[in-house]
Amino acid sequence: MPHDGPSVARATVPRRFATADGRGAFLEGDNVAGLDELLRDGSGSVTLAYLDPPFDTGRVFETQGRLAVDGVSVAYDDRWSDRAAWLEALASRLTRIRELLAPHGSVVVHVDSRTSHYVKVLMDELFGEENFASEIIWRYRRWPSKTRNYQRVHDVMLRYRKDARVEGRWNPLYEDLAPSTKATWGTRKQKAVVDATGKRVRSMSEDQESKGVPMGDVWDIGVVAPVARERTGYPSQKPEALLNRLITGLSNEGDLVIDPYAGSGTTAAVAWKLGRRFVTMDSGEASREVVRARLGAIGAELLDDPREEISKDPRKEVAA
Amino acid sequence: MPHDGPSVARATVPRRFATADGRGAFLEGDNVAGLDELLRDGSGSVTLAYLDPPFDTGRVFETQGRLAVDGVSVAYDDRWSDRAAWLEALASRLTRIRELLAPHGSVVVHVDSRTSHYVKVLMDELFGEENFASEIIWRYRRWPSKTRNYQRVHDVMLRYRKDARVEGRWNPLYEDLAPSTKATWGTRKQKAVVDATGKRVRSMSEDQESKGVPMGDVWDIGVVAPVARERTGYPSQKPEALLNRLITGLSNEGDLVIDPYAGSGTTAAVAWKLGRRFVTMDSGEASREVVRARLGAIGAELLDDPREEISKDPRKEVAA
DNA sequence: GCAGTTAATGAATCGCATG
DNA sequence: CCATGCGATTCATTAACTG
Numbered sequence: 001m002p003h004d005g006p007s008v009a010r011a012t013v014p015r016r017f018a019t020a021d022g023r024g025a026f027l028e029g030d031n032v033a034g035l036d037e038l039l040r041d042g043s044g045s046v047t048l049a050y051l052d053p054p055f056d057t058g059r060v061f062e063t064q065g066r067l068a069v070d071g072v073s074v075a076y077d078d079r080w081s082d083r084a085a086w087l088e089a090l091a092s093r094l095t096r097i098r099e100l101l102a103p104h105g106s107v108v109v110h111v112d113s114r115t116s117h118y119v120k121v122l123m124d125e126l127f128g129e130e131n132f133a134s135e136i137i138w139r140y141r142r143w144p145s146k147t148r149n150y151q152r153v154h155d156v157m158l159r160y161r162k163d164a165r166v167e168g169r170w171n172p173l174y175e176d177l178a179p180s181t182k183a184t185w186g187t188r189k190q191k192a193v194v195d196a197t198g199k200r201v202r203s204m205s206e207d208q209e210s211k212g213v214p215m216g217d218v219w220d221i222g223v224v225a226p227v228a229r230e231r232t233g234y235p236s237q238k239p240e241a242l243l244n245r246l247i248t249g250l251s252n253e254g255d256l257v258i259d260p261y262a263g264s265g266t267t268a269a270v271a272w273k274l275g276r277r278f279v280t281m282d283s284g285e286a287s288r289e290v291v292r293a294r295l296g297a298i299g300a301e302l303l304d305d306p307r308e309e310i311s312k313d314p315r316k317e318v319a320a
Numbered sequence: 321m322p323h324d325g326p327s328v329a330r331a332t333v334p335r336r337f338a339t340a341d342g343r344g345a346f347l348e349g350d351n352v353a354g355l356d357e358l359l360r361d362g363s364g365s366v367t368l369a370y371l372d373p374p375f376d377t378g379r380v381f382e383t384q385g386r387l388a389v390d391g392v393s394v395a396y397d398d399r400w401s402d403r404a405a406w407l408e409a410l411a412s413r414l415t416r417i418r419e420l421l422a423p424h425g426s427v428v429v430h431v432d433s434r435t436s437h438y439v440k441v442l443m444d445e446l447f448g449e450e451n452f453a454s455e456i457i458w459r460y461r462r463w464p465s466k467t468r469n470y471q472r473v474h475d476v477m478l479r480y481r482k483d484a485r486v487e488g489r490w491n492p493l494y495e496d497l498a499p500s501t502k503a504t505w506g507t508r509k510q511k512a513v514v515d516a517t518g519k520r521v522r523s524m525s526e527d528q529e530s531k532g533v534p535m536g537d538v539w540d541i542g543v544v545a546p547v548a549r550e551r552t553g554y555p556s557q558k559p560e561a562l563l564n565r566l567i568t569g570l571s572n573e574g575d576l577v578i579d580p581y582a583g584s585g586t587t588a589a590v591a592w593k594l595g596r597r598f599v600t601m602d603s604g605e606a607s608r609e610v611v612r613a614r615l616g617a618i619g620a621e622l623l624d625d626p627r628e629e630i631s632k633d634p635r636k637e638v639a640a
Numbered sequence: 641g642c643a644g645t646t647a648a649t650g651a652a653t654c655g656c657a658t659g
Numbered sequence: 660c661c662a663t664g665c666g667a668t669t670c671a672t673t674a675a676c677t678g
Contacts, residue, residue, distance in 0.1 A: 055651070112651080113455040113537070120437035134470050135433040139538040141498050143670040147653040148490035150454050150569070152652075155534035170468035216473035217433070218459040218538070222500075225672035226649035230523050236651045247469070414652095501671055504645085510669045522647055523669075533670060 007117035007191045014281065016294070018305040021199040024272055024295070025304055026290050030044070031260035032283035035096040038258070039246035046100040047169055048276075050246060052110040052238060053090055061235040070317055075235050075263075083115075087122055093260055094126050100258070101162035104169050106250055108132060108159045110238070127160040133168075134159045136243060157246075172248050174212035219248040234264035234290045243270040265291030272300045292297050292316060333357070334601065338625040339613070344592055344615070346622055348608050351580035354601035355416040358578070364548070366420040367489055367575035368596075370587050372430040374557060375495045386589060403435075407442055412579055414446050421482040424489050426453060426570055428479045430558070436476035447480040453488075457538040458562060466568055479570075493569050494532035539565060552610045554584035561605040563590040571596055585611030594619045 014029030259267035262282035334349030579587035
């Protein structure tokens with residue numbers, strides 16, 4: 001019984017929850033409505049948007065195992081009539097996100113290796129090809145499946161800048177030197193030596209310790225282990241290490257990070273820990289409860305936040 | 321002065337070179353003509369086609385360094401009026417390759433992380449989405465560039481089967497177990513234990529040694545170092561290890577492997593070493609000379625092979 | 641305590657049984 | 660006959676337990 005996901009037309013105003021200090025918020029309801037809510041006075045306010053939409057797998061996912069949420073089993077429904085419908089739903093989120101992004105901001109979409117291509121063609125149109133920044137490969141390890149093919153062990157994340165002409169947010173990250181480099185050079189910096197004619201003659205190592213090599217676009221990060229403390233029971237949970245690299249590299253403290261597909265709340269939890277502001281959204285009860293528990297455990301209890309108070313933005317009233 | 325690459329319409333018959341035993345051939349000329357030549361009596365004869373076309377970089381590549389070919393500097397011209405023209409040129413090769421493939425055969429296209437998406441959309445149309453097999457990530461290490469972004473350190477290879485309903489060629493390859501697995505399980509196989517009701521209760525290790533984990537679709541292989549013995553001086557040369565994994569996994573000894581963009585002849589060299597038959601093509605003199613030298617060094621001297629003899633296929637004459 | 645061992649289970653994938 | 664389901668496969672990871 002394929003359907004086309006939650007109706008885009010549904011105009012229900014999302015229910016809002018927020019941390020006591022207002023640094024983080026969860027909007028319960030359709031994320032199109034949630035994004036529209038943000039757009040009311042938040043155009044250009046977002047530094048980083050991370051989207052982890054359902055991958056068009058044609059399946060229904062449920063909360064699992066010992067951590068299953070009581071009385072709530074369906075986490076999300078990933079059945080679509082066809083790819084065009086799936087892409088259209090994604091596009092309606094992305095156009096709103098483009099509006100929300102600050103000039104220095106960027107958006108990262110997480111997809112699998114069967115759908116990334118269609119998403120990039122779409123995003124090249126929406127954001128402009130000149131704003132494509134990276135195809136990031138998440139390489140993980142898992143149990144082997146019986147297949148006469150190379151095992152599928154990677155996901156893809158596509159990053160676009162809002163505007164490549166503007167200097168975007170960027171905090172350099174480093175990773176370990178390659179084993180062969182360590183063997184030859186130790187962990188000291190290399191320095192090219194040039195002769196009088198400008199020709200390179202050799203490299204030598206400096207006294208200074210190298211910070212490692214600048215982070216590449218292939219990330220080897222383990223999946224969240226079935227028994228890890230980090231695990232919430234929500235399906236397809238992403239590792240905190242993954243979000244850490246994105247949020248640290250692409251936003252500063254105090255910046256606003258959004259995630260329209262909250263799921264288990266990894267983006268919110270990492271953003272909070274890193275001192276970023278966040279807004280995350282999900283229509284499922286399962287998500288709301290998992291996120292509430294997860295944030296509570298790190299001192300960011302979500303409280304009911306009546307809309308009336310939120311809509312009173314002093315600047316708006318002055319402007320009117 | 322952008323142009324649209326070698327004209328597809330040019331009907332020049334390629335000049336043919338072959339190894340003494342006929343196990344390998346080099347066709348000098350436009351590869352469309354080369355593929356048409358193969359199609360004359362080779363439909364369904366190819367087990368593996370590997371294509372490493374120019375990446376639509378808008379640049380002209382030249383032979384380099386100490387190994388530059390005397391008097392021949394332009395290796396290939398990668399300037400196209402637009403992406404559509406580039407894709408169309410690729411499509412005209414791929415439709416011919418589809419014809420050439422055996423039912424158990426497959427094709428691998430090597431592209432970079434900016435163009436892979438358009439190529440997959442094209443190939444989904446040409447080969448059918450159900451025949452998509454893998455997006456293989458080649459992760460390499462290189463000198464870091466100064467960029468406010470994650471370093472680009474991967475290429476992409478797309479594999480399609482000719483016909484997913486047919487059991488394709490497949491020779492399983494293995495890689496090392498993860499360090500954490502070795503620490504917990506040693507190198508012995510794991511086995512799930514189920515109770516009477518069919519519920520999984522625990523896992524245990526078997527006596528049998530594990531062969532390692534089945535090869536994944538992310539390959540960490542070093543680029544051919546500027547001073548490596550493997551190096552030919554031809555630009556964008558691919559490592560032999562890469563072709564080794566493809567040819568070993570996707571073809572058997574005696575199978576026919578083709579590569580319409582010979583370049584430095586890596587496919588030909590590896591196919592020869594692995595006992596496969598091969599046909600490779602290139603229009604450049606630089607390529608022909610590099611390939612000749614490279615094959616000569618491993619005992620596969622290319623000889624002039626007049627067309628007259630080749631067209632005499634005894635089976636054809638009997639059938640006629 | 642700390643090191644080594646045991647337990648538990650997952651955005652997999654194919655093949656065969658079942659409707 | 661085509662769609663759906665469930666069994667079999669056996670790696671990666673970390674918590675919990677044991678000495």
